[in-house]
Amino acid sequence: MKTILRAVAAAAALAALSASAQPAAPEVTLTRLDCGSGNNDQRRFSDSFAYTKPEVPFTFSCYVIKHGDDYMVWDTGYLPGSNPSAPKVTLGQQLAQINVKPEQVKFVGISHFHADHTGQLDTVPGATLLIGEREWAALKTTPPMAGANVAGFKHWLTDGGKVEPQAGDKDVFGDGTVMVLRTPGHTPGHQSLLVRLKDKGPVVLVGDAAHFHENYQNNGVPGFNYDRAQTIASMERIKEIEKNLKATVIIQHDPRDIGKLPAFPASAK
Numbered sequence: 710m711k712t713i714l715r716a717v718a719a720a721a722a723l724a725a726l727s728a729s730a731q732p733a734a735p736e737v738t739l740t741r742l743d744c745g746s747g748n749n750d751q752r753r754f755s756d757s758f759a760y761t762k763p764e765v766p767f768t769f770s771c772y773v774i775k776h777g778d779d780y781m782v783w784d785t786g787y788l789p790g791s792n793p794s795a796p797k798v799t800l801g802q803q804l805a806q807i808n809v810k811p812e813q814v815k816f817v818g819i820s821h822f823h824a825d826h827t828g829q830l831d832t833v834p835g836a837t838l839l840i841g842e843r844e845w846a847a848l849k850t851t852p853p854m855a856g857a858n859v860a861g862f863k864h865w866l867t868d869g870g871k872v873e874p875q876a877g878d879k880d881v882f883g884d885g886t887v888m889v890l891r892t893p894g895h896t897p898g899h900q901s902l903l904v905r906l907k908d909k910g911p912v913v914l915v916g917d918a919a920h921f922h923e924n925y926q927n928n929g930v931p932g933f934n935y936d937r938a939q940t941i942a943s944m945e946r947i948k949e950i951e952k953n954l955k956a957t958v959i960i961q962h963d964p965r966d967i968g969k970l971p972a973f974p975a976s977a978k
């Protein structure tokens with residue numbers, strides 16, 4: 710009995726020692742940047758004629774994740790000046806407002822290759838591009854897949870930018886706090902992002918897995934999506950994550966979800 714107690718005490722002491730030797734977990738924060746706003750014809754977003762509104766408000770969101778001393782940008786919005794929905798303040802200017810230098814951005818993750826998510830990739834040329842493997846392949850085929858914003862990827866396609874095409878999920882910093890999730894359907898290699906925050910809890914940024922509350926709630930699929938079945942499977946995956954982790958799901962294009970994170974320049978922790 711004494712031996713067991715001594716062993717338990719020794720184990721507890723060892724555990725306390727190794728706990729104190731662990732470096733403090735890096736702080737993780739999530740900030741939303743405004744990357745454009747406009748209107749869209751809601752009827753385009755259901756292939757089963759579920760919607761009737763010729764115009765609903767659309768927002769375009771970019772995000773910055775701080776992980777200790779490293780930064781990641783998620784989606785980059787439209788290129789300013791490229792169309793009426795494009796942002797007036799650039800991604801670079803917004804990064805400067807929160808004291809982030811482009812060279813501090815280690816990763817740039819994108820949900821998919823459309824222009825409203827990749828217009829300002831060039832802001833962070835030193836960042837490693839995290840893109841779905843099938844998305845990357847679709848950019849490189851001749852001709853590239855329709856709707857792929859090839860020009861936005863020039864630095865990574867031809868000028869030596871670092872790219873890590875993702876076949877599946879990616880634990881970005883190796884500690885489970887930031888995970889790229891494979892959610893195909895809108896495009897072949899579409900991805901979403903899970904960020905686990907200490908105070909706010911887990912947050913899922915859905916990319917274009919859904920475009921607004923109504924199609925997320927009722928599995929509404931836009932007729933222009935790449936694959937209908939994959940779209941529904943991806944929405945179901947996100948709903949399961951929402952339930953299992955009690956996560957906050959943010960639909961990036963839905964203005965009603967802007968308020969789920971603190972207003973810029975504040976961040977969720």
Ligand SMILES: [Zn+2]
Pocket residue numbers: 823825826917962
């Ligand atoms: Zn989009």
